[in-house]
Amino acid sequence: MNHQIISLFIDDELTLNEKIEFVEEVHGSKPFKDEAIELLQQEKLLRSDPVERIPERKLKTSRPHILRFLRPVFIAATAAAATLIFVFFPFTPQQTPETPYRFVVYRPDVSRVEIAGSFTGWNAVPMKRVGDSGYWEHTINLPQGEYRFSYLLNGGERLPDPTIPTREKDDFGSENTILSIGGRTT
Amino acid sequence: MSEYGLFYRDCRNRIFNYLMRLTGDYGMAGDIMQETFTRHLEHYGKDNREIPLLYRIARNLFTDEWRRSKHFAAGEMEGEEPSIDQEHRLMVRSEYRSVLSAMASLEEDEREILSLTAGGDLSYTEIASLVGISEANVKVKVHRARLKLKKLLKEGDG
Numbered sequence: 361m362n363h364q365i366i367s368l369f370i371d372d373e374l375t376l377n378e379k380i381e382f383v384e385e386v387h388g389s390k391p392f393k394d395e396a397i398e399l400l401q402q403e404k405l406l407r408s409d410p411v412e413r414i415p416e417r418k419l420k421t422s423r424p425h426i427l428r429f430l431r432p433v434f435i436a437a438t439a440a441a442a443t444l445i446f447v448f449f450p451f452t453p454q455q456t457p458e459t460p461y462r463f464v465v466y467r468p469d470v471s472r473v474e475i476a477g478s479f480t481g482w483n484a485v486p487m488k489r490v491g492d493s494g495y496w497e498h499t500i501n502l503p504q505g506e507y508r509f510s511y512l513l514n515g516g517e518r519l520p521d522p523t524i525p526t527r528e529k530d531d532f533g534s535e536n537t538i539l540s541i542g543g544r545t546t
Numbered sequence: 547m548s549e550y551g552l553f554y555r556d557c558r559n560r561i562f563n564y565l566m567r568l569t570g571d572y573g574m575a576g577d578i579m580q581e582t583f584t585r586h587l588e589h590y591g592k593d594n595r596e597i598p599l600l601y602r603i604a605r606n607l608f609t610d611e612w613r614r615s616k617h618f619a620a621g622e623m624e625g626e627e628p629s630i631d632q633e634h635r636l637m638v639r640s641e642y643r644s645v646l647s648a649m650a651s652l653e654e655d656e657r658e659i660l661s662l663t664a665g666g667d668l669s670y671t672e673i674a675s676l677v678g679i680s681e682a683n684v685k686v687k688v689h690r691a692r693l694k695l696k697k698l699l700k701e702g703d704g
């Protein structure tokens with residue numbers, strides 16, 4: 361018996377005759393049945409979500425189209441404009457003021473807490489345990505604006521900040537905290 | 547949200563997961579996923595809803611942009627110079643890390659075919675057309691790759 365039929369079963373590629381053959385084999389051969397179960401379990405794992413959450417990427421609905429033959433002209437014009445601006449307007453770098461913001465959460469019952477938010481590109485950043493107080497903290501410099509974030513407990517469970525009431529549901533059925541710094545809302 | 551926005555929301559996970567299995571790289575999978583939809587929208591318009599086409603675009607982008615580097619992040623998980631940062635690695639579910647490590651040990655064509663079948667969106671006929679091999683060959687390769695993955699996962703447990 362060619363065990364390749366197990367993969368055809370997993371991928372819904374069996375013909376009716378092959379389905380009959382498969383069922384008979386499952387009932388008649390324990391090694392065949394065991395291999396089928398093992399491969400099905402493996403496939404279940406393989407088809408599960410690889411990551412806690414996929415990265416936040418906005419759908420780019422349009423981007424500038426520059427005709428190929430115009431590109432050198434465009435580049436030259438941009439360079440000339442940049443030079444003029446540089447000559448006629450003194451260059452004064454503008455910096456967006458950033459304020460250190462300390463995130464604190466009380467979870468004495470977990471071994472790892474991370475924070476993931478729009479300010480980390482939704483990457484999980486480990487928080488630091490504050491002694492044996494049960495508190496976890498992480499400080500980050502943030503400019504004025506509105507941010508979304510949530511805590512990750514033990515690398516899995518997500519927890520919105522219990523001290524901030526403004527929240528919104530995300531696409532994954534969890535809630536994110538909405539944090540507004542400097543009173544600005546977008 | 548526009549209708550295409552809804553399509554994007556519904557399909558981005560499956561394209562991202564395909565790319566994640568294929569590359570083992572969180573950032574790269576995210577970048578190619580985003581570019582896939584941008585190109586799909588640009589070249590095929592907002593009314594096109596062909597999921598196999600999304601896989602084709604994603605695969606082509608992966609081939610064009612990244613394959614030359616022969617890069618597979620999961621294979622470097624235990625290495626001394628990981629190419630993806632710690633934060634990205636933390637996003638991989640702990641129970642899936644062994645899967646990505648095992649996938650990294652597969653031959654490129656085996657990893658590709660398992661990444662495609664794992665999505666559950668494509669028939670063997672569609673996969674054969676996408677990869678450029680016969681359907682009979684797909685059948686052989688899929689099963690062979692599954693057995694190899696099983697062996698690698700067992701070795702990883704041991």
